[in-house]
Amino acid sequence: MALSFFRSNIIVRHVKRQLYQNKRNAGYLVLIPEIGEDADKNILLSDNGLPEFNDITIEKCIAAISKQSMEYESGVKQIEQFTQNCKNAFIEIFQPLEKLDSQLELTWGMAKALYLGNSSLMPTKSYIQIHERAHKARSSKFNSIPIYQAAVDEKNRLKKLTDEEQRLLDKYILEGKLNGLDIKGIKRERLNNVLGSLQKEKQIFREKVNAANKLFTNTITNPDVLREFPESLIKSMAGNNDPNKGPWQVTLQPHIYEPFMQYCPDRSLRWNAWQANVQKCSNYINKELETSSNLEKIRNFRQEQATILGFDNFVDMSMETKMAGSIENVYNMLDSFLETALPMQEVEIELLQRFAHERGFDVKLEHWDIPYWQRKQKWSLYNFDEDKIREYFPLPRVISNLFNLCSKLFNIKIIERSGVHTWHKDVKFYDVYDDSSNLPVAGFYLDPYARQNEKIRVYDDAGWHISVRNKCKTTSTTPLSALIFNFQAPDGKNQSLLSFNEVSVLFRRFGHALRHLLTKANYSEVAGLSNVEWDAAEVCGHVMTHWLYDPHTIQEISSHYRSDEPLPDDIMKNLQNVRRHMSGYELCRELYLSRLDLEMHSKKTFWRDLVRELWPKYNVLPFDKYDSHPLSFSKVISEEWGAAYYCHLWSRMIAADIYSAFEEARQGEQDIVTVGKRYRDTFLAHGGSCHPSEVFRRFRGRDPSPHALLNNLGLSKIIVEE
Known part of the structure; x- marks a missing residue:
């Protein structure tokens, strides 16, 4: 450094x-x-x-x-x-x-x-x-x-x-x-000073956001408010109190705030939580925790860092480590999605307003109403409830058939090994064998269950893949990983049961791990996940989640934990509809945040002016003048995703295009196993030892297209083919 x-x-x-x-x-x-x-x-x-x-x-x-x-x-x-x-x-x-x-x-x-x-x-x-x-x-x-x-x-x-x-x-x-x-002399000395100041401001920003998240609490004593809440949320809100008696605390911690907004029937309580969340770290709430000045300093230090290093701005510097290569390529991707997502968002909000009105909601939908009515509409249309669907996804069956799918596609065997020392009795160890070898090519630990006070919990990222050891020819070492989750533990009578979202998390993390475990690179510095461009790092995880929308795969991994009855046909058919539900609205949000991040790191315009300019281009609902969401946008301001928030969407685009090759094989004469071998020989084998653009071309025979992701989200019907 x-x-x-x-x-x-x-x-x-x-x-x-x-x-x-x-x-x-x-x-x-x-x-x-x-x-x-x-x-x-x-x-x-x-x-x-x-x-x-x-x-x-x-x-x-x-x-x-x-x-x-x-x-x-x-x-x-x-x-x-x-x-x-x-x-x-x-x-x-x-x-x-x-x-x-x-x-x-x-x-x-x-x-x-x-x-x-x-x-x-x-x-x-x-x-x-x-x-x-x-x-x-x-x-x-x-x-x-x-x-x-x-x-x-x-x-x-x-x-x-x-x-x-x-x-x-x-x-x-x-x-x-x-x-x-x-860089030598005075410029090098200035760079050191800038980087030191930048790190200090990022730390102050982090600490203020963490403090602001803990500052807000709202006590609920009326159990009627909680009548639709899932049991896990009630327990989290009860804290050390009796979950059946309360009182219950609303906080801004993501694992409480996000489901609370989806399940709370009391509009005033939703508004109270929402306004606290979007105004935190602003002068409207607590001047001591205001982060506007810190945000602007961070932007200025990043700009100066980039200038000293010879770049026009921080975004141009960031693109050195990205598959996209330039801000123009990213903007082209964002604009191509917006062209179809924004009109769909307008239709979705109108339909949601009509749905709510038919159920007695006689005012205009606001930001704090969307999560609640979105969930209600999803249940009404598709009979889909994340908490109730758990009964059809017992963890042992899901894991067993996930391994079977990988064995079929990638010609490997995953076998549990006993007698391996682990950090907890719940942890299991597995060897990964290539069919052409009698010796394991890799190994991984699986730690599936939540353990109170022992595991770190992050609501929107329910699991981790840890690269414990890379493949290295020089030292003759094989890859070693750890997969750690916070799934519901078995209670003696019942198995561990997963929501569909948790099944998706398991598939995504395991797909991510496969890139580490099945690498063929010789140098650890570019093997597996090492040296993969940021906007291609999540690709293999997302590829694996696409299999959850394949009827045969869902049929294999699901059955009722008591009766062994398969997942009902109507739910199985509706999984695709659930994924597409309000996809225009959700996609526009990701597009807006991606663009906001890039403009904050390529322009000098004050952050609030940028928000006012960009908001109406991506959002149907009007901007609330007190909304100060960039002031707690930690992921890009104080963490490592500055000028890189778009990477999540780029990875999803690449992954959808990759998976479409499997779909094409089903419809044509090619066997999906052949496509699986090609995928293993390119994306899983190369890792960071080949530029992802070239890896994609070797797999797909062309450059990537946004059409597959738009199709998955139900937005492709609006596309006018050239």
Whole structure:
């Protein structure tokens, strides 16, 4: 990173995002021991080469990461000595760096799995210590001018490179460029100051938003308000109180606020929560938690950072790590979607207004009414209730048939292995076998159940995939992953039952994991999910979720947990309708936020003026003059998604186009297994070792199109084909 670190044991938070960095960041000043008493022992691995999870302690993790980090930094310095007279950078520099990465990566991955899987064994404060130390060490190679120059020299040699070698060199060169390694003197000093100030403002922004989320509470004492609420929401709102007696608390925490807005029949209560949510961090609520000044400072610092590094603006800098390549390409994608989504949104709002009016709602729909009536309309039209559909998705059946689907499509076998040490008795370990090999090509842990006070819970992201270890030919290591969820645990009488949304989360995370587990790349730095452009990172996860709209797949993974009766035909047929319900409205929201993010990071216009300008272009409902939603838009302002919010939509577009190849195979003469093999040989095999645009062309034979996603969302009928 473009920052000089103190030589003492004080670890300073990195002030600029590392390319392809883990997205969990925290801004703390922490003290950790450089070497622990157990540092010389092989304390974290079993004889089978897997982590010794049942014997891991915080002290052992800190001792190991401290020792490995020091060895890593020392190793980088030793490698630097061989750069001047280097004849072959891959053999003399990059392969030794791969060896350095191996142990540090594994220990770091183990700590991350513990942190998300059992925070009582790895509390947040302890994980931050380990994360910061490992992150500092690993970034040293991307802040090395000799290694950066060696990559440049190797690329300039007149020799033919493989796709993977080219991508490896490009990664080191781009990392060095974005870290300012080719900037000297006063400009370099100013860059360091800008990045330090930027990190400080982002931390202040985060803290204010977190405080604002906790500030609002509204107590409900009338149980009639909760008559339609799902049991899980009632329990969350009750806290430590009796869920049957209350009182119940409305908060702005996403896992409470979002379902509350969908189920609360009292309009005044919905308005109260909505206005608190959209006005938080504004002068209207609490001036001490106002973030407008912090947001503008962050925008200015990002602009200055980009200018120093030679870019016109922060968006242009961001595009260096994106498949889209330019803001023009992104705008073309957004505009093509808006052309069909906005007219559909107008129709949807009109139909929803009519639906509500027929049920006694005699005023005009406002923002705080949409989630409630949207849910009611969905149930009325399609008899679809997320909470009731659980009975047809017992977790063991879903997992078993998910594995069967992958075996069929990708010619692999997934087999549980017993006797493996894990961080909890609920965790299982699976080996992944290629049909052509008797030895496993990869392995993963599966930790499915919610455990109160042990697991971190995020409402809109109900699971994690953790890359514990990458594939690496130099060290002969195979990929290792952990999949961690917060699904309903079995209660002794009943199995774990999933909502359809949770089934989708499971499929998406597993599809994401397959890219890590089935990679064929040789260098860990570009294997699997490493080095994949941000807007292509979620593609493989979304591809897998498309199978949930295939009637045969749904039939295989579902049956009533008591009677074994299949999912009713009407619900199965309506799954596609449910996905398309108010899709224009939902898509326009994503388009608006994507455009707002890009304009905030490419223009100097004050944020509120940008909102007023953009809002009517994407939203049918009028803008509320007190709405200050950008002031709590943490994902792009204080986290790692600045100038990158559009990536989620881009990944969905690519994934829909990929899956359409399977649909075409069903309708034509080609076998879907043939398409599955081609998908494995391209997207799953290449990972970050080939540019995703080229990978897509090798799979699809052309460039991507938005038509497949529009078709899935029921918006394609408006398209006028050229």
